[in-house]
Every structure is written in C-alpha cells, then in structure tokens.
Amino acid sequence: MNFHVITLFPDSMSGYINESIIGRAISDKKINVKFYNPRDFVKDKNRRIDQKPYGGGPGMVIQAEPIIKAIEKISNLVFKKNKTKKLNSANKIKIIFLTPGGKLFDTNFAKKIVQKTKITDLIIICGRYEGIDERVNKIFKTEKISVGPFVLTGGELPALILIDCISRQIDGVLGNELSREEDRVSSNKVYTRPEILDFWGKKYKVPKVLLSGNHKKIELWKSKN
Numbered sequence: 001m002n003f004h005v006i007t008l009f010p011d012s013m014s015g016y017i018n019e020s021i022i023g024r025a026i027s028d029k030k031i032n033v034k035f036y037n038p039r040d041f042v043k044d045k046n047r048r049i050d051q052k053p054y055g056g057g058p059g060m061v062i063q064a065e066p067i068i069k070a071i072e073k074i075s076n077l078v079f080k081k082n083k084t085k086k087l088n089s090a091n092k093i094k095i096i097f098l099t100p101g102g103k104l105f106d107t108n109f110a111k112k113i114v115q116k117t118k119i120t121d122l123i124i125i126c127g128r129y130e131g132i133d134e135r136v137n138k139i140f141k142t143e144k145i146s147v148g149p150f151v152l153t154g155g156e157l158p159a160l161i162l163i164d165c166i167s168r169q170i171d172g173v174l175g176n177e178l179s180r181e182e183d184r185v186s187s188n189k190v191y192t193r194p195e196i197l198d199f200w201g202k203k204y205k206v207p208k209v210l211l212s213g214n215h216k217k218i219e220l221w222k223s224k225n
Contacts (some may be wrong), residue, residue, distance in 0.1 A: 001030075001031050001032075001114070001119075001120065001122065001166065001167070001170055002031070002032045002033075002078075002120060002121045002122070002123075003031065003032065003033045003034070003121075003122050003124060003163050003166075004034050004036060004043075004074045004123045004124065005033065005034070005035050005120065005124045005163075006035075006036045006037075006038060006067060006071070006123065006124065006125045006126060006154070007035060007036075007037065007126040007154075007156055007159065008037060008038060008049070008126070008128050008154070009061075009126075009128075009154065009156055009163070009210065010036075010037055012037035012156050013035070013156050013159065013160055014035075016160050017033050017163065018079075019167075021164075021167070021174065022164060022167055023165065023171065025167055025170070025172075025173045026107055028172070029053070030170055030173050031057050031163075031167050031170065031173070033163065036070040036073065036074065037061065038066035038067055038070055039066070040070075041065070041066040041069035041070055041073075042063075042065075042066050047075075049062055049063055049066045050062050050063065050129055051063055053130055054103050056154070057130070058130070059129050059130035059131070060129045061129065061130050061131055061133055062127070062128060062129060062131070062132040062133065063133055063138075064132070064133035064135045064136050067125060067133075067136045068136060068139060069144070071095065071123060071136075072138060072156060073075060074093075074121070074123055075093065078092070078093060078120075078121050078163045080203050091117070091118050091149050092118055092119060092120045092121060093119065093120075093122075093123060094113070094117070094119045094121075094122050094123070094143065095123040095125065095141065095142040095143070096122065096123065096124050096125065096141040096142065096143055096144075096145050096162065097125045097127075097132070097136070097137060097143065097144045097145070098124065098125060098126055098127055098144075098145055098146070098147075098150075098155035098158045098159060099131065099144050099145070099146060099155075100146050100150070100151050101143040101144065101146065102142070102143075102146040103142030103144060103145055103146065103199065104145075104146055104148070105145050105146065105147050105158075105165075106164065107165060107190045109145075110165045110166045110168070110169050111169050112167070113166055114166060114169040114170055115169065118122045122162075122166070124155075124157070124159045124162060124163075126154055126155030126156050126158075127154065127155045128153075128155070130219070140205045145158075145162070146158070147161050153155055153158075165192070168199070186220070186222065187222040187223075187225040188225065189225045191206045191207070191210060195211070207221065
C-alpha cells in the first residue's frame with residue numbers, strides 16, 4: 001500500500017511513521033509513505049496557498065489549485081504517465097479528504113480498504129485553517145472522512161491514525177497476526193509480572209483466573225472485560 005499525504009507540515013508526521021511497527025513496515029517495503037506540500041505547487045514567490053473565504057467569516061481557506069496539482073503529480077507517478085483525467089474512474093487510487101464533517105473512520109473501513117478493494121494507492125488530503133476549497137471535491141471523487149466528533153488544528157494527526165490503522169490490516173506488517181486485537185477476544189485489562197505489586201504499602205494482585213491455566217475461564221473473563 002502506498003500512502004500519499006498532501007500536507008503543509010510533512011515534518012510534523014515523519015517522526016511517528018519512522019518508528020515502531022510503521023517504521024518497520026516501511027523498511028520491509030510493506031507500505032510506502034510520501035509527502036506532498038501544496039506550497040511546492042504555487043507560483044507565488046512567498047509560497048502562499050491561502051486566501052480569505054468568499055461569503056465572509058474568520059480564518060483563511062486553502063486554494064484548490066495547489067491541491068489539484070499535487071493530486072495530478074501523484075496520479076502521474078502512479079500511472080507512470082499523464083492519465084490524470086482517468087483518476088476518477090481508476091479503482092487502484094482512493095482519495096480521502098479529512099474533515100470534521102466527514103464519515104466516521106473505524107477499523108471496518110480500514111479492513112475494507114485492504115481486503116475488499118483493489119486499491120494500491122491512498123491519497124490523504126490534510127486540511128488546515130478554515131479548510132480547503134470545496135471544488136477539489138467536485139473535480140475529484142473524494143471520500144470525506146473524520147476521525148471523531150472533535151475539531152483539530154489540522155489533518156496531520158487524523159492522517160497518522162489512518163496510516164497506522166490501515167497498515168495493521170496488511171499481511172506481514174504485524175510480526176504476529178494474532179497481535180491484531182480486533183480479530184480475537186481481547187480485554188482492555190491486561191497484566192504481567194510481578195504477580196503481586198506492592199505500592200505504598202498496598203498489594204495489588206493479578207486476578208486469580210489469569211493464573212489458573214483454565215483457558216475457557218480465561219477467555220470468558222476476557223470477553224467480559
């Protein structure tokens with residue numbers, strides 16, 4: 001899976017993707033993450049990409065043209081030649097437009113991307129300021145996605161959430177497929193050594209059922225927790 005992230009702040013994301021499971025997946029060539037800064041697609045000497053919104057209101061809006069040009073570059077890289085006009089009919093590329101008003105992202109969405117589609121390249125557009133000119137969505141077949149009922153400063157954190165969750169569904173990314181908690185009975189209460197933890201004069205013990213060796217009872221305990 002190739003992730004193409006359109007963002008004004010690519011450096012803010014690089015630290016996370018180069019660490020742990022995601023970093024290893026990149027090294028093992030299970031996934032690939034590339035960044036595209038809209039500022040690289042403007043002629044303005046100051047690399048300005050925002051303007052006041054039509055209709056009034058506070059804040060600034062990211063112009064459509066730099067985003068469009070970034071998508072065109074990605075399309076040309078994927079298809080190896082200029083086939084941008086076919087992008088909307090291609091089933092190997094999906095464009096996600098991150099916005100607080102989008103469809104709520106969940107693990108089922110991530111599974112569908114990996115298991116039930118022919119998508120090889122995912123374009124993720126990170127918003128900033130008051131948002132991005134809506135005409136980007138009219139020109140391209142985008143899917144508006146939100147990661148929760150809250151507003152963030154920008155789309156970079158949601159983009160990392162998507163990359164992380166979707167990557168976990170790709171075979172070979174996790175060292176042990178059983179580590180994929182959503183595919184097994186897993187409790188949000190977990191314990192490890194020592195069996196008795198002494199803190200401030202009080203002893204905190206591991207639940208007896210987890211020490212019993214009775215797998216049926218352990219699974220029942222996990223399902224209840």
